[in-house]
Amino acid sequence: MPYIAEISRSNPSCFLFLIDQSGSMMDNWGGEQGKRKADGLATIINRLLQNLVIKCAKSEGVRDYYEVGVIGYGLQVGPAFVGELAGRDLVKISEIANLPARVEERTRKVDDGAGGLVEQKIKFPVWFDAVANGGTPMCQAFARAEQILAQWCADHPHSFPPVVINMTDGEATDGNPTQAAESLKALATNDGNLLLFNVHLSGAQVATIQFPSGEEGLPDNYARQLFRLSSDLPEYMRSIAAQEGLEMASGSRGFVFNGDMVSVIQFLDIGTRPSNLR
Amino acid sequence: MQLYSFWLPKQGMAPHEYEDALAHTGTGAWPVRCAVADGASETSFADRWAQLLAEAYVAGELDGPDGLPVLQEAWWQAVQGRPLPWYAEEKLSHGAYAALVGLTVHPDRTWQALALGDCCLFQVREERLVHAFPIDRADGFSSRPFLLSSRRGWRVAQADLALARGEWQPGDRIYLMSDALAAWFLITAEQGRRPWDALDAAENDLIHLIDRLRAGRALRNDDLTLLRLEV
Numbered sequence: 001m002p003y004i005a006e007i008s009r010s011n012p013s014c015f016l017f018l019i020d021q022s023g024s025m026m027d028n029w030g031g032e033q034g035k036r037k038a039d040g041l042a043t044i045i046n047r048l049l050q051n052l053v054i055k056c057a058k059s060e061g062v063r064d065y066y067e068v069g070v071i072g073y074g075l076q077v078g079p080a081f082v083g084e085l086a087g088r089d090l091v092k093i094s095e096i097a098n099l100p101a102r103v104e105e106r107t108r109k110v111d112d113g114a115g116g117l118v119e120q121k122i123k124f125p126v127w128f129d130a131v132a133n134g135g136t137p138m139c140q141a142f143a144r145a146e147q148i149l150a151q152w153c154a155d156h157p158h159s160f161p162p163v164v165i166n167m168t169d170g171e172a173t174d175g176n177p178t179q180a181a182e183s184l185k186a187l188a189t190n191d192g193n194l195l196l197f198n199v200h201l202s203g204a205q206v207a208t209i210q211f212p213s214g215e216e217g218l219p220d221n222y223a224r225q226l227f228r229l230s231s232d233l234p235e236y237m238r239s240i241a242a243q244e245g246l247e248m249a250s251g252s253r254g255f256v257f258n259g260d261m262v263s264v265i266q267f268l269d270i271g272t273r274p275s276n277l278r
Numbered sequence: 279m280q281l282y283s284f285w286l287p288k289q290g291m292a293p294h295e296y297e298d299a300l301a302h303t304g305t306g307a308w309p310v311r312c313a314v315a316d317g318a319s320e321t322s323f324a325d326r327w328a329q330l331l332a333e334a335y336v337a338g339e340l341d342g343p344d345g346l347p348v349l350q351e352a353w354w355q356a357v358q359g360r361p362l363p364w365y366a367e368e369k370l371s372h373g374a375y376a377a378l379v380g381l382t383v384h385p386d387r388t389w390q391a392l393a394l395g396d397c398c399l400f401q402v403r404e405e406r407l408v409h410a411f412p413i414d415r416a417d418g419f420s421s422r423p424f425l426l427s428s429r430r431g432w433r434v435a436q437a438d439l440a441l442a443r444g445e446w447q448p449g450d451r452i453y454l455m456s457d458a459l460a461a462w463f464l465i466t467a468e469q470g471r472r473p474w475d476a477l478d479a480a481e482n483d484l485i486h487l488i489d490r491l492r493a494g495r496a497l498r499n500d501d502l503t504l505l506r507l508e509v
Contacts, residue, residue, distance in 0.1 A: 006499060008290050050368075057365040059322040059357070097365050110371075114431050120371070123364040243422040271319025272457075272500075274375040274425040 002192030003234040005160040007065050007270050013160040014067045014090065014152055015052065017045055018141045020168035020201075021074030025132040027169070027203050030258055037169055037201045038130040044167065044199070044260045045070060045128045051265050053097040053125075062094040065270050069148065070127070073141035075134030081127050089148050100125035138172035142180035146187065153189050160268070161189045165254075165261055166229075167199040170222030181229040192234065197254030198226040199261050208259035211241075213251040223257055230255040237267040243275070279305040280508040281312070284484050288319075289492055289499050298456045298503040299328035299376075301336040305507075311336045313380035314397045314503050316456040318425055322366065323357045327374035327428045335380035335392070346426075346434060353428040373429035379412070379454050383446065383509060393440040396423045398460035400453045401444060402474045407467050412440035416464040419457055452507045453477070458500035462491060477504065 007013045025038035049068065056065050069090040072080030079087055083101025104124045109117040149162050164184065187194040206219045211233060215224045230253040233241070238248045244266055254264070266273065281304070287296035297317035303310055313335040317324025330349050331340075339345045357370060377395025384390075391399050393412040396419055401409035413419060424438060446452070451474060455463065466473035480487040484504070491497035 010290055050365075053365045054368050055320065057322060057369045059325075059366070062365060098363070100364075103364055112431060123367065125364055240421065243420050269421050271421075272316070272425075273320040273422055274318050274427070275420075275422040276424050276427065277318075277321065277372060277375060 003160065003236045005158060005189070005191035007160050007268060009064050011159050012065055012067055012156070013268065014149070014156070014162040016069045016071065016090070016145055016149060016162060016164045017048065018145060018164060018166040018168075019045060019070060019072045019080055019128070020136055020138070021072040021080070021131040022134055022136040022169075022173070023074070023132055024136065024169055024171065025074075029201055029203065030205055036130065036132070037203070038132040041167055041201060042128055042130040044262075046124070046126050047260065048165075048262055048265065049096055049127050050125055051262055052093060055265060055270065056093050057097065062097040064092045064094050066093045067091065067152070068093055068096055071141060071144055071148075072131060073137050074131060077137055077140045077144050080131070082129055083127065085127065090152065096127065100127050101129075102126050135173035136168065136171055137174040138166070138168060138177045139174045139180045141166070142177055142184045146180070146184045149184070149187055149194060153187050153194070157190050159189050159191065161192050161194050162187070163195045163197065163264070163268075165197045165199065165264070167201065168226070169201050169203070170220075170226060178225075178229065185231060193231070195231045195234070195254060196229060197261060197264065198230045198256075199259070200226050200255070200257045202258050204258070206258055209257040210259055211246075211248050211252040212255060213249040213253065218257065227253060227255045233267070240267050240269060279310065281305050281310075282481060282506045283504065285503045286485060286488055286501070288501050291501075296501050297325040297328060298501040299325070299332040300454075300503050300505050301329075301332040302505065303336055308385040310383040310507065311338070311381065312454060312505050312507060313378060314454040314456055314505055316377040316395065316397050316501065316503070318375040318377075319501075321372060321374045322369045323353070323428075324374040324376055326356055327353050328376040331376055331378045331426060332380075335378065340380070340392070347430070350428050350430045350432070354430055373427045373432070375425040375427050377423060377425050377457065381452060381454060381507070383452075383507065387446050389444050389446055389452070391442045391444075393442075394434060394438060395425045396457040396460065398455055398457070398463070399442070400455075400460075400463060400474070401446070402451045402453070403447060403449070405472060407474075409442070409444055410464065411442045413460065413464070416461055416468055419461045423457075446509045448509065450509050451478075452509065454505040456501060456503045458498040459502050459504060462497045477506070
C-alpha cells in the first residue's frame, strides 16, 4: 500500500513549490482592488514555509523531517529564495528556519483561552518577495522540478514521495503543460508516485474551491486544466484531513481555486497533533 | 502488590527525546497511585508537561479544580525567560499538550481512574479483559486526540474528562500504557488473543518484543510506556 512511509529525520520527505512570477501576476486577485496576485502568492508561500518550520520545531531546535525548495518561473526559471538561501534548489527545513531573508514584526488577534481575544505581536519571517515579470513558462518549471526531484527520489528510495505544489494564475505560455506534468508525476519512491498539487489564483470573483473530485463548478478552462494535472489525494491524506474536520470524497484532487494550501501540511503526519491545537 | 514499569523512546530517537512520562507512589502505603502521560510530539516542551501531569496526579494535586492552573503556571515558569529563535517562540505560544491516565487503588478493593486523551488502562482478571478505559475499541485511536493543554487559561470541560471506578480482586493485573502499545493491546485482544500474556512473559526482555512488533508493523513507532500493577 503506497503513501505509508514514516517521515523521520533519517527518512525525510520533500516539498517543492513552483511559483508563477509572470507579468500577469500584477493583476488583481479575485477582483479585490489593490491586492495583486503576486502579493497574495508571496504571503501564501511565506506562510507555508513558516507553518512547515513550526510543525518541525521542537524545544531543542528544528528536526529535519523535510527538504524544501521554491522554484520561480517568469522571466527566468530557477530558485526563488531571497537572502542567504538565494540560488539553492533544495534545503533542509532547519536551514529555512534559521535563514529567513528577514523577520518582520506583525500583530494578530489570538484566543486568550477564556473566550476573548488579545492582540499579540508575532515575528513574521520572509523568504520570498513578490515578483511579476515575463511570461509563464510552466512546462519549463515542471521540467526543472523533474530534474531536481529525479535525483532526490534516487537518493531517498524509501521516503514518502515528494509533494510538488504549483501556484499559478493558470495560463502557461510555453505550450500545453500536460505532458511535462505527467512526466513529473511518473517519478516515484518505493512508497508511491510524486504528488503534484495545484493552486489556481484567479482574478474571477469566485469563492475558494478546495480539493474537488470533479471538474463541475470550476469556472474556466485554465482551472479545469490545472484540476486534470493534479494528483488524487491519497487515502492516507484524506483520512488525516477527515480527522482535521475536512471530509473529502474519494477521487478528491490536490487542487485549490482562489485559496491557499496551508492545510496540506497538516495532511502529512510527523507525530501526534492534538485536535484542540489550533 | 507488585509494580512494574517500562519505557522506550520511538525508534530512531534518543532517550532524551522520549516525551511520555510515568509516575507512581510505590506500593508501600495506601492508596497506591500511578499515572502515565504522553506528550504530543507536534508540540514543544511536551516532555516537561507530561512529567508535570503524571507527577501531579500521583501527588493528588489534580484532585481539585485548582490543580491544572497551578501546573500550567509551573510549566510556563519552567520554559519561558530564555531568548528563543522565532519558530521556538511561536511554538511555545501554542503550549504543550499531553494525554494522561491516572489510577488510584484503595485498600477496600476499589479503584478509580481519570483519563483525558488516548493513554489507556486495562484490567485483566483470570485471563479476561474486564475493563478497558477510556478507549475500548482498537479503532478508537487517531493521530488527532483531544489533549490536556499547558496554555495558561485553558480549562478542561468536565465532559472531556473520562472518569471510571471499579473493583479489584487479589491477582488482578491493571496496566496503564501510552497509545501505541494500547492500540496493539486492543487489536490483539479483539483477535481473541491475550496481549497481557505476551507482555507478562516478556517482562525481562520487553525491548525485544517491542522491536519485533515494530519491525512487523504490528506496533506503531512511537514513544512507549507501560506500567503494570498486580494487586
